Amino acid sequence: MPSVTIGTDAEEFWQRAGGWLERSPVVHSVLLTTVDRVRRGAGSGPGGVFAVLSSSSDDGGGGGVAGVAVWTPPFRAYVSAPPVGAELLALAMLAEHPGVDGVTGVADQAAAYARAWAGHTGGTVAVAMDQRLFELDTVVPPRPAPGAARLAGPGDRDLLVEWTLAFEVESNAAPGASVAERVVDLLLAEQRAWLWDDGGPACFVGVSRTVAGVARIAPVYTPPARRRRGYASVLVAAVSQAVLDAGAHRAALFTDLANPTSNKVYTALGYRPIADVTAHVFTR
Incomplete structure (x- = not known):
């Protein structure tokens, strides 16, 4: 069964999910540069929250990565996972970090995360911007x-x-x-x-x-x-x-x-x- 692990150590997250992110470097550009910034300690902003969706039930020791979500306040969370995985990430993040106030990601993935958040909280979701990514x-x-x-x-x-x-x-x-x-x-x-x-x-x-x-x-x-x-x-x-x-x-x-x-x-x-x-x- 899939499982989600959440932490605040950018280096640990990178060791676990960096290779997975690098397989699609354009789609993951925001995630890659965000994690790079936190790992380097660049700027004076706070760190982040890093969630990994594993395709196995272990706690990060050997399961394959199936998706991620990263939140560096005051920005919105950024998700990359198939819609079902995005829903799991949303619920896990909500349980540990209820202050997440928005999400960005590939359209169907971000929508799945937002639906899961709204369904669990009874809150409302609005689209801030529809974008297109180019290379x-x-x-x-x-x-x-x-x-x-x-x-x-x-x-x-x-x-x-x-x-x-x-x-x-x-x-x-x-x-x-x-x-x-x-x-x-x-x-x-x-x-x-x-x-x-x-x-x-x-x-x-x-x-x-x-x-x-x-x-x-x-x-x-x-x-x-x-x-x-x-x-x-x-x-x-x-x-x-x-x-x-x-x-x-x-x-x-x-x-x-x-x-x-x-x-x-x-x-x-x-x-x-x-x-x-x-x-x-x-x-x-």
């Missing part, structure tokens, strides 16, 4: 735009925090100013924040560390007054090419399915759709 291994050069790409520096910090908060509000994923500051500080410290300059900063793109051969582009933000000029397209292309040149096998990114323009822009750059991903929020 790329060869950049198709976009139409040129005026300006040039550059790495962001310490002098850009305040602007990047402001733009990160604006991005999170637009994507219905704002965890708060303190988190935005930690995200920006880590991007700057590791030289993973990029700006497109055209008479001043016009667009901001961040990128994850490369884990299991995949680097994920996020966030992508252009302030409203600077939109529809091609800045996001040229900067995403430049950053995607930079991570490939630095050794990543693939670049990945998420789009909002409610924004057909961004889906069209990234497809034109060579990004291919891999899976639909849904974020749910819970209310007791």
